[in-house]
Amino acid sequence: MTPILTCEHLTKTYGIFCALDDVSFTIEPGKIVGLLGENGAGKSTLLKILAGMLTKTSGSAQIAGNEPGVLTKSYVSYLPDKSYLQEWMKLSDLFTLFSGFFADFDLQKAQGMAKDLGLSEKARLKAMSKGMQEKVHLILTMSRRAKLYLLDEPIGGVDPAARDYILDTILTNFSEDASILISTHMIADVEQILDEAIFLKQGKLILHAPVDELRETHHQSVDALFREVYRS
Numbered sequence: 001m002t003p004i005l006t007c008e009h010l011t012k013t014y015g016i017f018c019a020l021d022d023v024s025f026t027i028e029p030g031k032i033v034g035l036l037g038e039n040g041a042g043k044s045t046l047l048k049i050l051a052g053m054l055t056k057t058s059g060s061a062q063i064a065g066n067e068p069g070v071l072t073k074s075y076v077s078y079l080p081d082k083s084y085l086q087e088w089m090k091l092s093d094l095f096t097l098f099s100g101f102f103a104d105f106d107l108q109k110a111q112g113m114a115k116d117l118g119l120s121e122k123a124r125l126k127a128m129s130k131g132m133q134e135k136v137h138l139i140l141t142m143s144r145r146a147k148l149y150l151l152d153e154p155i156g157g158v159d160p161a162a163r164d165y166i167l168d169t170i171l172t173n174f175s176e177d178a179s180i181l182i183s184t185h186m187i188a189d190v191e192q193i194l195d196e197a198i199f200l201k202q203g204k205l206i207l208h209a210p211v212d213e214l215r216e217t218h219h220q221s222v223d224a225l226f227r228e229v230y231r232s
């Protein structure tokens with residue numbers, strides 16, 4: 001099977017500081033992969049490069065055979081760590097914007113998710129709480145029929161009940177040959193939906209394995225393993 005994502009010796013430096021150090025891995029279609037690591041490990045840097053928002057220093061990244069750029073943006077759905085949406089916009093405005101911008105945006109799906117999550121389409125972003133705004137970003141990102149979803153800390157501010165709905169939605173609504181790379185510190189919550197985990201430490205990839213294999217080998221949850229690996 002052709003990988004949806006291939007990174008080879010991917011490196012990013014900011015001045016003399018190396019934020020991503022010789023990172024190589026592949027992700028097959030249909031996989032949900034957790035991108036895990038302590039603060040400053042390089043998770044957002046990696047996702048930004050893959051989303052075409054940041055240029056690499058060296059190495060390569062290929063998404064369905066193409067370097068991150070204009071073409072890959074048509075089939076990569078990215079949820080960044082900081083909001084890029086205009087606060088005065090209503091949810092309905094955002095749906096119109098995304099429908100016009102992305103050919104793969106499924107308006108019905110977005111409207112259904114908004115209803116299930118108790119969001120009014122008439123509400124403006126600036127009138128929403130942090131958690132509600134996070135839900136909006138997730139709805140917009142997950143309502144695209146993309147090949148690869150890049151989610152940077154998507155559920156940090158969302159309440160536990162909504163978190164379950166969102167994880168469920170991620171599981172049931174993305175197509176079989178799409179993949180998700182999800183950066184999160186909420187490992188215990190997200191672990192149940194992960195197929196694989198990648199551990200980043202100080203810019204280096206220190207582990208990439210199926211979560212079942214990790215649990216079997218280490219006789220503990222991925223959350224517990226993470227705490228052990230990153231204990232300072």
Ligand SMILES: Nc1ncnc2c1ncn2[C@@H]1O[C@H](COP(=O)(O)OP(=O)(O)OP(=O)(O)O)[C@@H](O)[C@H]1O
Binds near residue numbers: 014019039044045046
């Ligand atoms: N524009 C920048 N200029 C200089 N250094 C940067 C820049 N962006 C990120 N860094 C540094 O690169 C490293 C990796 O940052 P990154 O945001 O990728 O980490 P992260 O794993 O996403 O962290 P967190 O979990 O805290 O969000 C950090 O040490 C950060 O200070």
